Amino acid sequence: MNLSIYVPIVVPSIVVVIASIAVLPMRSFKGVVATGITALVVSILSEAYGLLAKLSGISLFSNQVLLDNTYYLFSIITDITGLLVLLGSYNLVSAWATRNSLVSLVLLSVLGIHYLSASETIPMFLASWGISSAAMYAIAMLSKDRLSVVSGIKYLVMGVVSSSIMVLALAFYVSFTGSLSFVNVEVTPGVIFSVVLLSIAFMFKMGTFPFHAWLPDLYSRADRGALMAVSSIGKIVAIAPFVRILTLLDPTPSLIQAEILVFSVFAIGTLTFGNVMAFGRKDLSEMIAYSSVSQAGYFLLAFAMIAVSLSTAYLGLIIQTLAYTIAQVGLFAGIAYIEKVSGSSEYTSLRGFASNDKVAAFSLIVLLLSLLGFPPIIGFWAKLFIFESTFSYPILTILGLLNSAASAGYYIQPFREMFSTGVWTPVSSPERSIMIITAVLSIALGIVFPLMLVGVSF
Numbered sequence: 465m466n467l468s469i470y471v472p473i474v475v476p477s478i479v480v481v482i483a484s485i486a487v488l489p490m491r492s493f494k495g496v497v498a499t500g501i502t503a504l505v506v507s508i509l510s511e512a513y514g515l516l517a518k519l520s521g522i523s524l525f526s527n528q529v530l531l532d533n534t535y536y537l538f539s540i541i542t543d544i545t546g547l548l549v550l551l552g553s554y555n556l557v558s559a560w561a562t563r564n565s566l567v568s569l570v571l572l573s574v575l576g577i578h579y580l581s582a583s584e585t586i587p588m589f590l591a592s593w594g595i596s597s598a599a600m601y602a603i604a605m606l607s608k609d610r611l612s613v614v615s616g617i618k619y620l621v622m623g624v625v626s627s628s629i630m631v632l633a634l635a636f637y638v639s640f641t642g643s644l645s646f647v648n649v650e651v652t653p654g655v656i657f658s659v660v661l662l663s664i665a666f667m668f669k670m671g672t673f674p675f676h677a678w679l680p681d682l683y684s685r686a687d688r689g690a691l692m693a694v695s696s697i698g699k700i701v702a703i704a705p706f707v708r709i710l711t712l713l714d715p716t717p718s719l720i721q722a723e724i725l726v727f728s729v730f731a732i733g734t735l736t737f738g739n740v741m742a743f744g745r746k747d748l749s750e751m752i753a754y755s756s757v758s759q760a761g762y763f764l765l766a767f768a769m770i771a772v773s774l775s776t777a778y779l780g781l782i783i784q785t786l787a788y789t790i791a792q793v794g795l796f797a798g799i800a801y802i803e804k805v806s807g808s809s810e811y812t813s814l815r816g817f818a819s820n821d822k823v824a825a826f827s828l829i830v831l832l833l834s835l836l837g838f839p840p841i842i843g844f845w846a847k848l849f850i851f852e853s854t855f856s857y858p859i860l861t862i863l864g865l866l867n868s869a870a871s872a873g874y875y876i877q878p879f880r881e882m883f884s885t886g887v888w889t890p891v892s893s894p895e896r897s898i899m900i901i902t903a904v905l906s907i908a909l910g911i912v913f914p915l916m917l918v919g920v921s922f
Contacts, residue, residue, distance in 0.1 A: 469522050472514025472531055476507035476539070476578060484571040487564050493554075500550050500567045504574065508543045511536050527645070529582040534711060537782050538581040538704040542697060545789040546574045549692045552797040552898035556689030562606045566689070569606070573599035573697050580705040584712065586634050586644045589705060593630070597623060597669075600698045607687035615682040619694075622678040626668030633661035646712040656722045659713070662706075663726055663767075669702035672730055672760045673737040680741075683753035688800035688895075695756065695796060696789040703763060703785055707770070707778075715771040727768035728860055735761030735867035742874040748809045749799050751874055752792075755835060758871060759788055762850050765864055769853040780849035783913060787834055787843040787906065794831045794902025798824070801895040805888060811878050815886025824896050825882050827903035834906045836875045837868055842910035 483503035576596030605616030640654030738758025
């Protein structure tokens, strides 16, 4: 028996579970964060070993999980995001009575995504979804201030609606197929109906139009430390498992047509609505909230094309996930830093930023341009692969490009205030550091990451 095939999933599971429990009674928060970081680094190394050793296409635990590139890439991206969240939120949550719980919940949500991206069966999917989703709901309200709790409850209520639709969709799926597996099932009209219903559940979680009601309130009101996790890891909770399910199901012509129709309609609606609402915002956190709605539209475009142009759409999804999560952590760290210096996240509070804190200002610009898709930042490659995957449907390419170009209007809007004259006194803080780190990562990965993926089969 070759035990090495278990290393990429068993080692991360054991280490992350032990760390999530061990941090709870610790008194030193530095020790808590160090424990969490150590666990995530071990997890990354274990998954990287499986990826480099080409331990792919392996079903484990009675065909409950599948080790392949979907598992490895999404797990590594989630681990990296978790590392950035722990580092970026360190100073913001250090005064919380629940600070140890935040680290524990981040680790548990990461573990849940590991299994979501590997699950082949409904029981494994539901168990993993429950762990990750519950952790995110708790993190959103963990600071216990009124605004975080109120917006967190709205997030929870919408999450319950999403989960209820998901359970209903899976119940239909089981009744139509007679199987608890996503593999080797006949794709009937009933299965297609179940997949469409399941899509709606995931779109609630992603914050797409018209299921976005929870997102603007949460992103503009909740604690910035918690938002680093919710806005990044929380999105992977929806993206990774849906990629898994769509790539496991047999792509019959009728299923492909349904995917293209449903995802295309919601993608264009989400892109347009997010862009329209982001214009006219005078607060950076509010703009990022509606920008996140718009960014979800690019994921939907890739979902629409995943059965038509698998490799290209898949590459787009992977790079978009990485670019988006890094940018979200960096941007909310940046907002926390701006609020620490100026007391507000309104555009007018950015005056004097560029002239008095050039490195931090440049980092904020890089992160916004990454979301815009400006070369050679990693966000550019995400948009490039996603748009390339739509070439067989030119109308989607045109509408996507138009929305992408239109988004420049609100991404560039804060720059004018940053370069205006004003009083800005830089301070040293972990939030500033993590904003700079994420900006450097966005540029470095924009140069290296696409080259690393060349030749990887999906």
